[in-house]
Amino acid sequence: MKNRTIKKVAVLGSGVMGSRIACHFANIGVEVVLLDIVPRELTEKEQKAGLTLEHKSVRNRIVNDALTTAIKSKPSPVFDKKVAGLITTGNFDDDMKRISECDWVIEVVVEKLEIKKIVFEQVEKFRKPGTLITSNTSGIPMKFMVEGRSDDFRKHFCGSHFFNPPRYLRLLEIIPAPETDPEIVDFLMHYGDKFLGKETVLCKDTPAFIANRIGVYSMMSAMKVVEEMGLTVGEVDKLTGPVLGRPKSATFRTTDVVGLDTMVNVANNLYAGLPEDESRDAFKLPGIVKEVYDKGWWGDKSKQGYYKKSKDENGKKVILELDLKTMEYGDKTRAKFKALEATKEIDNLKKRIPVLVNFEDKAGEFYRKTFYDVFRYCSNRIPEISDETYRLDQAVCAGFGWEIGPFETWDLLGVKETVAKMEAADQKPAEWVYEMLESGAENFYKSENGKRLYYDISSKSYKVIPGTEDLILLDSLRATNVVWGNAGATLFDIGDGVLNLEFHSKMNSLGPEVIEGIHTAISKAEEEGWNGLVIGNEGQQFSAGANLAMLFMYAGEQEWDEVNMMIAQFQKTMMRARYSSIPVVAATSGLALGGGCELSMHCDAIQAHAETYMGLVEVGVGLIPAGGGTKELTLRVSDSYKNGDVEFNALQDAFMAIATAKVATSANEMREMRFMNDISEVTLNRSRLIADAKRKVLELQAAGYQQQAERKDIKVQGRAGMALFEAGVTGMQYGHWASEHDAKIARKLNYVMNGGDLSQPTLVSEQYLLDLEREAFLSLCGEKKTLERIHSILFKGKPLRN
Structure with missing residues (x-):
């Protein structure tokens, strides 16, 4: 691959997608020039200020307003506000010449071919030869966009379809045009993976590419089954959300968030553009979609859709649900299915899905109808939209937030058995599936020597999934490389003398089995001569914290010796990670809260996925961090004092971070809040996290790793610091920012940190x-209001302010 670096990017179009794509490039340290059109008329405010259409502030108003809106939006498109400084703005008329400074030009204007062509004509005037030029189109064929362009333009042009929001959704579809240089495709696939942290999926230039083609079909298929079976909005969202490893917004809530008009437009375009598709009629709008669309109830943008926000007679906010039969809003329905009850205790998604699909009730029937239809449709899309099955799974998972794709789900149910059931349901799959089974291959995927393989249709053999050769996939090591395990943790040999400890308790909470796992892993590594230990997993969360249920039981029964022993054991475990004779690296992603944060901070380094949400949140359950979290943050602030001078602002920031249960919302913020030390690093692509953490372990070992000794030089402020913070706590209480119990917790925290x-x-x-x-934690466990807070989290799933 030719050496190509991206130092500066031009983003043309500053709408919802353009501004957020610009933000994500800034997230990774790339300079961005963001351009948009010049306004055609003045606003009332500009007229009153005596401005004209020639003023720079007016000419750049559209782009500046869009960027400001994006940066203020939630969830934030930036890792921290400072990265926005890498973005400069301008307009097409005055500043298009600035694209000559850029290595990559990304077009993100309105989805109209004629407008895109006008923009490309302007780009051709100023773009330097060899510069990448890509379009973020969601469906316009590449071949039409390059008509009339130069040879160099056509050679360096490609589709680069980001999914919204670009920071959070991992999919980047790469769609070559007819004359795109293969080197450009290879570069974009590599850059998207390594630097943008994306699941880069190579697509054919077919309508809606891969993710939207399959994802929208899946939603439309589900809508038709919902209408046929008479299910409610609430029932469907319960059946198609987290229970299947899919986003909480499930089906109808997702439609409201994305906008029903958007979904309808995609469906209509697919219907018009797919005359040869055997399932084309699925893209016709079912009644429960058409009627809502015709009413203009398009979701959040129109203040109502399948759900509607309202207030009850007491003025309390409530969410109402649309009755699909009467088209009137009412209370949210509760989904009651035997299948859901039967699988409530099955935490492992791969074990839960087969039970749900094969259950003999209305839920099982819904799953069978929708799954078999989608399986059939996906099998028929090969080789039309992709030559390989894995690309469909990657695109749908990364673009729509599914944990498991269609072909992998089919594997879970048994390919051969499911084909027989599909035939009985008049959902016969494509012929190549039968040929695969006849060849002796029983699954679409398998693991071999720690690698993930897919069934290659053309060669009728299994091949390693491209791009995964240098990844560490724990699931692929499960059959051969397990060193030790118990009910809450598994220890793997991940090669080169490095171990990996995976948690698999509920939310990866740090209960007795996990604590045993940490001790065992470190002991084995030390005693058996391993190079080091990674603590990480492939799940959604690193760890949501300590096991509150056990603490609540002991505290409720006033078993104070047990509580004290439990805290002491937890502290001992954290210190075990700190004082081990081998390097220990935490590979964090998702939630790393409470005890999960404390464990990470006591490892030698953190290899953090950029989307790690870390915080010491114990105040939310009426406690303070007592697994070394309070100690460690105090120690790190002490280390920041220059020439021995006390920096009360630094100590106050640390105090407030704990007292307000502040959570870092990115790896950047983790570093600012002192959760990450200087040798910790960030991984953009979640799939590479464990491999990067392993590399970090080996780096530490190669540098001559030295076992740490207990620190005895932590500077604390005593009464002077306590008096300063006491004034702040009292002020927060008087200002009604803190309840009496909040103040009591804060004073305990104040006492410890000083x-x-x-x-x-x-x-x-x-x-x-x-x-x-430990003393402060123990005393708070005896407080009635603390037990009330823990009870609310455990049994109601929400924090209590009392």
């Missing part, structure tokens, strides 16, 4: 602070 009742600033040990935080 080292207790000391007459002057003093150097103390880690153990001294650990003892203080």
Whole structure:
């Protein structure tokens, strides 16, 4: 592959997608020029200010307003506000010449071919030869966009379809035009994966490419079954959400968020553009879609869709649900299915799905009707939209947030058995599926020597999925490389003398089995001569924290010795990671809260996925961090003092982070909040996280890893610091920012972080602070209001402010 670097990118079009694509490039440190059209008329405010259409602020108003809106939006498109400084704005008329400075030009204007062609004509005037030029179109054929363009333009042109929001949705579809240089395709596939953190999927230039073709078909298929079976909005969203490993917004809520008009437009375009599709009629709008669309109830943008926000007689906000039969809004329906009850305790998604699909009730019937139809449709799309099955699974999972794609789901149910059931349901799959089974291949995927293989239709053999050769896939190692395990954790040999400890408790909480796993993993590594340990997994979360249920039981029964022993054991485990004789690296992603944060901070380094949400959130359950979290943040602030001078602002920031249960919303913020030390690193692509963490372990070992000794030089402020923070706590109480119980917790935290009742600033040990935080934690466990908070989290799933 030719050496090509991307230092500066031009994004043409600053709408919802353009502004957020610009933000994501800034997230990874790339300079961005963001351009849009010049306004045609003045606003009332501009007229009153005496401005004209020639003023720069007016000419750049559209682009500046769009960028400001994007940066203020939630969820935020930027890792932290500072990265926005890498984006400069301008307009097409005055600033198109600036694209000559850029290595990559991305067109993100309105989805109209004639407008895109006008923009490309302008681009051709200023673009330097060899520059990448791509379009974020969601469906316009590439061959039409390059008509009339130069040879160099056509050679360097490609489709690069990001999914919204670009920071969070991992899919980037790469769609070559007829004359695109293969080197350009290879570069975009590599760059999207390595630098943008995307699941880059190579697509054919067919209508809606891969993800929208399959994803929208899946939704339309489900809508027709819903109408046929008379299911409610609430029932369907319960059946098609997290229980299947899909987003919480499921089917109808997703439609409201995305906009029913958007979904209808895609469906209509697919119907018009697919005269040869055997299932073309599926894209015709069913009654429960057409009627809602015709009423203009398009979802959040029109303030009502399949759901509607309202207020009850007490003025309390409520969510109403659309009755699909009467088209009137009412209370949300509760889904009651025996299949859901039967699988409530099955946490493993791959074990839960077969039970759901084969269950003999209305839910099972719904699953069979929708799954078999989608399986059939996907099998028939090969080789039309892709020559390989894995690309369909990758695109749907990364673009629509599914944990498991259609072909992988089919594998879970048994390919051969499911084909027989599909035939009985008049959903016969494509002929190549029968040929695969006749060849002796029983699955679309299999694992071999730690690699993930897919069935290649053309060669009738299994091949390694391209791009995964240097990844570490724990699921592929499960049959051959397990060193040790219990009910809550599994220890893998991941090669080169490195171990990996995976948690698989509920939400990866740190219960007794996980604690045993951490001790065992470190002991084995030390005693058997391993190079080091990675703590990480392939699940959605790193760890949601300690096991609250056990704590609640002991505290409720006033078994204070048990609570004390439990905290001491937890602290000992954290220190075990800190003082081990081998390097330990935490590979974090998703939630790393409470104990999950404390464990990460006590490892030698964190290899953090950019989308890690880390925080010491114990205040939310009426406690303070006592697994070394309070101690560790105090230690890190102490290390930041220059020339021994106290920086109360730094100490106050750390105090407030714990007292307000602040959560870092990216790896950038984790570093700012001192959760990550100087040698910790960030991984953009979640799939590469464990491999990167392993590399970090080997780097630490190669650099001559030294076992750490207990720190005894932590500077605490004593009474002076306590007095300062006490004034702040009292002020928050008087201002009604903190309840009486919040204030009590904050005072306990204040006491620990300042080292207790000391007459002057003093150097103390880690153990001294650990003892203080354990005492504070233990005393708070005896508070009725703390137990109420823990009860609310455990049994209602939401925090309580009391």
